[in-house]
Amino acid sequence: MTRGRPIEVAIIGGGCAGVTAAFELTRPEHEGRYHVTVYQLGWRLGGKGASGRGPADRIQEHGLHLWMGFYENAFQLMRECYAELKRDPATCPIADWRDAFTPDPFNGVADFSPSGRWLPWKVHLPPFEGLPGEPGVTLPRWTVGEYLARTLELLRTLLSAIQEPGARPATSGTEAPASAPGVGSPEALLESMARLLKLGGFATLAAVVEALNLLEVALGTLRRYPMELLLRFHDAVASALRGLLEQRVAADDELRRLWEIADLVLAVVRGALRFRLVTDPRGFDAIDDYDCREWLRLNGASERSINSAFIRALYDLAFAYEDGDARRPRIAAGQALRGALRAFFTYRGAFFWKMRSGMGDIVFAPFYEVLKRRGASFAFFHRLESVRLSAGPRAHVEALEFDVQADVAGGGEYQPLVDVRGLPCWPAAPDWSQLVDGERLQREEWKFESAWDTRKAGTRVLRVGQDFDLAVLAVGGGAVRHVCGELVEKDPRWRAMVERVKTVPTQAFQVWLGAGMRELGWHDGPINLSGFVKPFDTWADMTHLASEESWRRPPRAIAYFCSVLPDVPEAERQRPAFPDEQHERVRRNAVRFLQRDLFHLWPRCQDAVGGFRWELLMDPAAPTEAPRQGEARFDSQYWTANVSPTERYTLSLPGSLRFRISPLDNTYDNLTVAGDWTDSGFNEGCVEAAVMSGRLAAHALSGVPRLEEIVGFDHP
Known part of the structure; x- marks a missing residue:
């Protein structure tokens, strides 16, 4: 008996949830039953977890990304991905999942003493038995x-x-x-x-x-x-x-x-x-x-x-x-x-695990390579504009409307990865040479990941039965209201979800330093610390990444900071100048934080008059350019305002969780959802929630994985 054509699955969004759904649906056990195409805004996968290589191959993240030792589903898939990839350790520096992740037991919170001082409370959390995601291990479902x-x-x-x-x-x-x-x-x-x-x-x-x-x-x-x-x-x-x-x-x-x-x-x-x-x-x-x-x-x-x-x-x-x-x-x-x-x-191995490179390099490049080997397709530079529903009592998705942001020269598939000393990585900017009129697009500074840059090369409409059979909506939670207008208008549950399940912008910055942490007054080992003063309450020492970058003189310390970013009214967010204004706002926040607050953690980062020692910051352009002086040196560092709808973080507000829609919901015959904004069984914005949601979406379409195989999913 001859098998018919494969079921075409359109996955919109290449973050953790979308990539997880693609990985599950293309497993060899399905014997090619599903052909997956991932439609992705801009030039890289990752969503809120995307990273890119900038000047000196610096790793530039959307924020601070640490994996926790209870991320059983996420680690299971990463282990399987690296095992299937079979990288050669002789040519690739990160060939196995144990190369990619390292246990990180030293953690802390910033305690404000009744004496009026910030006193970090530091602790080495002991390793628990086993390692996360171990195959063949049945974990207890705790009551x-x-x-x-x-x-x-x-x-x-x-x-x-x-x-x-x-x-x-x-x-x-x-x-x-x-x-x-x-x-x-x-x-x-x-x-x-x-x-x-x-x-x-x-x-x-x-x-x-x-x-x-x-x-x-x-x-x-x-x-x-x-x-x-x-x-x-x-x-x-x-x-x-x-x-x-x-x-x-x-x-x-x-x-x-x-x-x-x-x-x-x-x-x-x-x-x-x-x-x-x-x-x-x-x-x-x-x-x-x-x-x-x-x-x-x-x-x-x-x-x-x-x-x-x-x-x-x-x-x-x-x-x-x-x-x-x-x-x-x-x-x-x-x-x-x-x-x-x-x-x-329930953590195993270590409370936190750090990645040995950017999250894009450690997570999304391996997934991309494995999915390509399995025959999945990727349509980069596709910005979803609308999900169209059919008429009738049993509605389904009849069309997906995209703006095509750029065309690939020669009509082939965009090749997104670059080689950094043997490691496949995502660049911080697109490869303009692969795009039609790429030089012009670069000169005009097209911003493919910005919701405010609506320029496009054309449009594309996918029709059910012709271009796709099933759809997985895996965009960021903040984008749902913008791309699902019909669903929100016609379905009270979707309307309640976008009204009640709120999102918030975040901010982050990274600094590369010419002095080690001990010279700055921090005498303990590399730490992850939260609970500190706003505007940047969370810090991680990421100095271990220095060897993965390409500096003439490697930095002696690298630090990542992140926090929530106070929101502004919706009307203000519509203005074209808004993203640039927010980028400058985060810069001001970071400069003020370095000047006013950081000395509580790094007492020797101050100069003789109590300001930040700007000469500590390393400029990847030096010495080919004249060194910047004073506060201007901060412009050589990296900071980001995550304000686009796809980048906003989904909150778990009181009274809101029951309004989330589950990937198992079958109201629409050919549509499921995936993301940390869905009802996944762990309803909080994190990698594990997104992976659980992606696995649930795959189950909704194919019956695989079985629900009991999704660790931590204990809903009826």
């Missing part, structure tokens, strides 16, 4: 109760660090409580808890630790115990702890930090009991209408803990500020807890 039990185990560990002199150390969390012989018996456990409540037996920290052990055991089989008793028992333990510790830790920054975490843990456990999250089939989703801080406050957390460095970092890493306003921190409580608990309790 809310299991997360809570691990949370109490963490609390007992924290208390062991601040235990009273001479007191017994906290138990490990694997032992039965010494005060509860026969703890396997529900009756014995109930009797022990009731007796302690009656006697008020929490006079010492050691006694409180034993009581927490009881509570941990109870949570392991929560359905068998009266909730009211558990809540009373928890409140008695928490009250005793506060009485024992709050005054004691006030004058000691290290103990204060540990107590703030302990206080937050107590609030999480109390809230889970009060809101019955263990027995509610919605799990953490049941509290997504609350802001995380609001929910913690409702459940007894102190204001000091709610505004602690740890909570600030949680918000900063998720850009969780409505309209980018630092005065409006908001993130859905359920997703915030899910993210924090998965991050701290």
Whole structure:
């Protein structure tokens, strides 16, 4: 029997979600059933994760990209991609996934001490067993109760660090409580808890630790115990702890930090009991209408803990500020807890993993090469303008309308990659020589990735049944309202989604320095740090990238900074001058930050009069050009305002997550969606959410992968 033509799949958008869907649909197991074409704005894949090589082969990112050790789906696909690519380590410096990613255990948050100083709280997070994405490993699907039990185990560990002199150390969390012989018996456990409540037996920290052990055991089989008793028992333990510790830790920054975490843990456990999250089939989703801080406050957390460095970092890493306003921190409580608990309790190998080059080089170049080998097609310089629906009771997508930004000379497919000492990379600008009238386009400074540059070489309409059969909408969340006008107008769910699932611009800058970190006053190792002062609250030491670039004299330090960017009214965003104005705005923010704030982290970056030492900045054009002086040297660095609709970051605002549309939604026969703005089972803007969404989109079209194979997807 002869197989008919393959099913044509149009994937619009080459970010993490779109590339994931393409990778899944072109697997050899499908035996060529699907032919994929990826339609991409501009000259490179990556979306918000795109990077490019600039002057001196500098790596220029949209922002700071670190992978977390719980990104099981993302690491699984990366492992498979590199294995299939089979790069030769003799000719390519990054041939295997272990060449591409390195464990990064040293992390911190910027703590503001009651003494009025910024004091980074630094910690080496220990490696957990295994490595992310390991093949053939079946990972447990943790219940809310299991997360809570691990949370109490963490609390007992924290208390062991601040235990009273001479007191017994906290138990490990694997032992039965010494005060509860026969703890396997529900009756014995109930009797022990009731007796302690009656006697008020929490006079010492050691006694409180034993009581927490009881509570941990109870949570392991929560359905068998009266909730009211558990809540009373928890409140008695928490009250005793506060009485024992709050005054004691006030004058000691290290103990204060540990107590703030302990206080937050107590609030999480109390809230889970009060809101019955263990027995509610919605799990953490049941509290997504609350802001995380609001929910913690409702459940007894102190204001000091709610505004602690740890909570600030949680918000900063998720850009969780409505309209980018630092005065409006908001993130859905359920997703915030899910993210924090998965991050701290399910990471493998290392809490963070750093890439050995830009994300474009490490992630999207290998995916591009593998997809090309599998026969996928790529249509670069295609800007989606409209998704057209059919008429009738069962609507489907009948056409996709594009502006073709540029034509490829000779009519072939654009070749996007460049070689940087054996490594395939994306350039920071298109190869104008491959484009029709490329010299003119370059001279006229066409900006293919800017939503405000609407110049085009032509138009193209794809029609269902002729040019495509199935479509995957994998554009950035901020672009949906602009390209799906008919869907938004006709479908109340899509209209609610674009109104409720909001996005926000972000900002980032990178500096290359002629002095090492120790010379700048940072005496610890390379770190990832968040929770610092706005306008740039997050910093990572990326000095390890110096060897991957092509400087005459390599920089001795490289630093990346990023943060949310305060939004402006919609009317202002429509003006043609807006993107250039925002680019200049980020420059001003960065200069002010270097002058005013950075000395808190790098005390020796200041000159004799308290300003930033501009001579530290390395110019890739030197010495062929006269060196710039003073603040003008910053113009040789790299900064970006991510304000285009496709670049904006999707927020997880309270009350918004239920308005997300799932890739599994089948309202339109030939359309699915993919992106970190969809309902993916992990509804927060990150690589893992986008990859999960892309896998769900592939499942919606082909049935593969099976839902149980998507790690962390536990929705019905």
